[in-house]
Amino acid sequence: MKLAIGQLQALVAGALLRAGANATMAECTARALVLAEAQGLVSHGLSRVSQYSGHLRTGRVNGAAHAQVLRRKGGALLVDAQEGLAFPACELAVREAIAAAREQGVAFAGVTNSHHCGVVVDHLRLAAAAGMVGLGFANSPSAMPAAGGRHPIFGTNPVAAVFPRRNADPLMIDLSLSEVARGKLMVAAREGRSIPAGWALDKDGQPTTDPQAGMDGSMLPIGAVSSPKGAMLALVVELLVTALIGANFGFEASSFFVDEGNRPRIGQAFILVDPDALAGADSYLDRIEVLITEMLRDEGVRLPGARREALRRLAETDGIEVADNMLATLRG
Template identity: 55%
Template structure:
């Protein structure tokens, strides 16, 4: 018979699993909150399905479980945070707090994160900021997954964009959260796990040919949302998250769907407006 868990019970279970894999208590706690929140809003690709993956990254050294984020450069309305190769969520929590504090003081704030990792549902931090009356935009680059127009080799990540806008009191904020591929790689992974074919037009195989085989697609590339336009927007996100932070380009980061590989050194960017 299926068992039902409360949110707090799930957070405890996830935190325990991550701590057992090597994450310090605060990293485990913040990551657990983010993954359970992702599951709760229906983004299963950024929810509980990531627990085993993150634990493997911690055990294999792809993520440093002892890392603690620190501010390494700042001006009144701008700050750069080094995630220290740890899971992204402690750095994202610091970015959210710094973005809000500086935006309320300066009117606008830009926060960059470097040496980071997979950052889950980017709509979550912008939604929290919007509920507190701020406009927020968030970006992250990711391991190369999409070719540029006419290309056969993955060069750009799916590079999600999220935005949150407050509404009148008593109303939920308006939140937009989307990857710049036709579909997110996490969605492809769920199809692969179930052995279900993916729709045509979602992905290419390793030779640049269209495929409906989800497992083949994971080792190929994804089709950019809107073709050339989507690839161009992905390049904009790549530059915001890399050129301004010193993080690694997506093509320098090993993919997330293999437990082995390098520390991805990804970047995130958060723009907050009061």
């Protein structure tokens, strides 16, 4: 059944409200999950509603939380998510960072005591609309081993970037530092499908094509078959979003994929840069088009974010197809 984006947001928000979220948290989270679904990112869309609702009901998420800025110094600021869902805190962090970057030229906004933050680059849409270059980072419950290790320590630790353009969609880059996002294993397990070799290890450290065994075991970092580079990048992100801002390491947070466990208290970080503080906005906008023109000389090159933006626009006009069982879950 196809639903308009507004209808779907209302259904998701209602489900989260019934599970114990306050109105601000429910509405902000609903917008983010429906936006992910509209872009075809189903592992970060409606499939997360039951997960978040379960965490609200068992107390793993503080449904009464209201994010607030804890401290500021120059272009740096720290936002406390108060153990609630991450979306209101991330939105507050990016809005405050935009204001700080306008004044300071660059800003670093950390979010502590947080939860799963969905599609990281979507938080940076506000930065692009303000003409800012934005970088985003997050950790998550342990899913990947350190280089040479066997037991999970780091999360899948996504990295995102947004680069605004003149009269065009921004470049939107978003990638997990695992070979694939862990949410893809969640979806495969739910649908009874196997996963390709090279995505995950079982709890004994052996390669597996069983998605549930992979979720019970560990994910492989990007390039893990031939290089430790992916694990090294995961280490960098882990430290950026924990040691600097007082959030939990991935191995200190219970899995997102179970209802019982601790409040994750993980972290996110956003770095915003005002091009006017450096070469100047006009110079930046000119130079990025030079690079894009060169990239597009080769047939088959697709600009990052182009596909998801096309799907989002289609969803805005045509609505989003929702399976009957998902619709029943949301209404229930």
